Amino acid sequence: MRRWLLALGVCVSTAACGNGSDGDAAASGGAVGTDSGATGGGGTASGGATGSGGTAESGGASSGGASSGGAGGSAPGGSSGATGGAASGGQTGSGGQGNAGSGGSTGSGGSTGSCVGDPFPTADPTKTGPFSVTADKNVGPLAGVVPDPIYGDEQQRFNVYRPSNIATSGHCHPILIWANGYRDNPEQKPPKCVVNSGSNQWCGQYGPIVNHLASHGFVVVASLSTATADGDPLPTTAGLDWILEQAEDASSPYYHALDTTKIGQLGHSYGGMSTCKTASDPRFSALGTICGTTALKGVHTPMLFFCGGNDSTVKCSGVHDVFKTVTDQPAFFLNELKADHGSWVYQGANGVSLSSAAAWFRVHLMDDTANRNFFYGDNCKFCTDGRAQAEQNALMKVP
Numbered sequence: 001m002r003r004w005l006l007a008l009g010v011c012v013s014t015a016a017c018g019n020g021s022d023g024d025a026a027a028s029g030g031a032v033g034t035d036s037g038a039t040g041g042g043g044t045a046s047g048g049a050t051g052s053g054g055t056a057e058s059g060g061a062s063s064g065g066a067s068s069g070g071a072g073g074s075a076p077g078g079s080s081g082a083t084g085g086a087a088s089g090g091q092t093g094s095g096g097q098g099n100a101g102s103g104g105s106t107g108s109g110g111s112t113g114s115c116v117g118d119p120f121p122t123a124d125p126t127k128t129g130p131f132s133v134t135a136d137k138n139v140g141p142l143a144g145v146v147p148d149p150i151y152g153d154e155q156q157r158f159n160v161y162r163p164s165n166i167a168t169s170g171h172c173h174p175i176l177i178w179a180n181g182y183r184d185n186p187e188q189k190p191p192k193c194v195v196n197s198g199s200n201q202w203c204g205q206y207g208p209i210v211n212h213l214a215s216h217g218f219v220v221v222a223s224l225s226t227a228t229a230d231g232d233p234l235p236t237t238a239g240l241d242w243i244l245e246q247a248e249d250a251s252s253p254y255y256h257a258l259d260t261t262k263i264g265q266l267g268h269s270y271g272g273m274s275t276c277k278t279a280s281d282p283r284f285s286a287l288g289t290i291c292g293t294t295a296l297k298g299v300h301t302p303m304l305f306f307c308g309g310n311d312s313t314v315k316c317s318g319v320h321d322v323f324k325t326v327t328d329q330p331a332f333f334l335n336e337l338k339a340d341h342g343s344w345v346y347q348g349a350n351g352v353s354l355s356s357a358a359a360w361f362r363v364h365l366m367d368d369t370a371n372r373n374f375f376y377g378d379n380c381k382f383c384t385d386g387r388a389q390a391e392q393n394a395l396m397k398v399p
Contacts (some may be wrong), residue, residue, distance in 0.1 A: 052100030083169035115172035122370040126350045127357035129216030131163035143238035144225025156224035161214040172259035177269025178222040186222040206216040212354045229274040262365040286364035302330040304360045308339030335389040
């Protein structure tokens with residue numbers, strides 16, 4: 001069974017991370033440092049050194065809070081070129097607001113920053129989206145701490161996963177910032193970031209989700225730093241600053257093709273912590289975390305909290321505790337009951353994780369009102385999905 005080196009990292013409150021007996025770094029000053037790697041075959045990682053007040057379970061994180069994730073099944077590298085059928089449903093006129101309902105249309109068109117384009121028609125988030133995907137690799141500024149847990153003194157840039165035709169699509173594409181888990185990348189980057197069970201290397205496994213999101217029309221800016229919750233600025237913030245500059249650079253492939261008023265961030269594990277750390281950034285319109293949280297301040301957007309019911313690295317109870325602190329913005333908690341810390345990414349487009357991420361950001365960044373029923377209302381689709389346990393805060397009860 002394949003195991004992921006995706007860290008819980010530093011936790012600033014027990015509400016965010018559970019407690020030490022659960023295998024999480026707990027209390028302020030929790031586990032920090034670098035990961036020495038989990039052994040194969042269910043063996044334990046070396047020493048769970050912690051900071052003051054922090055604890056780490058035996059067999060869990062090595063110093064740095066990096067822990068092997070659950071079984072991930074086959075681990076393909078990131079693939080570009082995902083394609084899908086045309087989206088169903090009509091679209092509104094420029095500036096129009098789509099209505100929910102069967103085959104409904106989506107959001108407002110017109111001016112979105114410096115881009116002018118048509119609104120997106122609705123699309124099924126449980127299927128690959130209507131756009132073929134291009135990956136622009138090793139672009140943007142150098143960002144992230146050095147030494148990097150995988151790349152050492154080689155500071156990293158970014159990959160951008162995007163619709164291949166953003167210049168001619170006729171749409172203004174929302175921006176999604178992706179944050180990796182600890183010691184991980186959106187896809188393999190040999191020779192240092194590879195998936196190799198023989199040498200116990202598990203770096204580069206997020207291809208399915210970043211490509212799925214890009215196929216739905218999002219421009220996904222993914223840092224290649226393997227410590228996305230570290231640095232000043234965080235590498236995700238540096239990536240956002242850069243892509244916004246690119247949107248106004250006539251020499252850039254992203255020039256006037258991006259909706260700079262609709263920006264989201266999504267992260268896994270250590271990257272979920274990164275997302276939480278920057279939740280107050282006024283540029284964001286929606287956020288999501290997967291199997292990773294920390295205490296929140298200044299949340300001003302809808303927020304999706306995903307966890308795995310079989311995750312022994314980041315317990316769902318800790319993720320749920322942070323979800324409960326969001327009361328003045330729409331918030332949704334989603335526990336994929338049979339998923340662990342890493343297996344969620346291999347369930348395909350119809351899997352709970354990929355489909356919920358696509359649906360969440362389609363609703364909140366594309367105004368895809370036809371997909372609101374995945375989350376909003378008493379009988380929402382994920383509320384009645386037997387694969388998951390869902391909970392809405394009070395602001396999501398209205399359809």
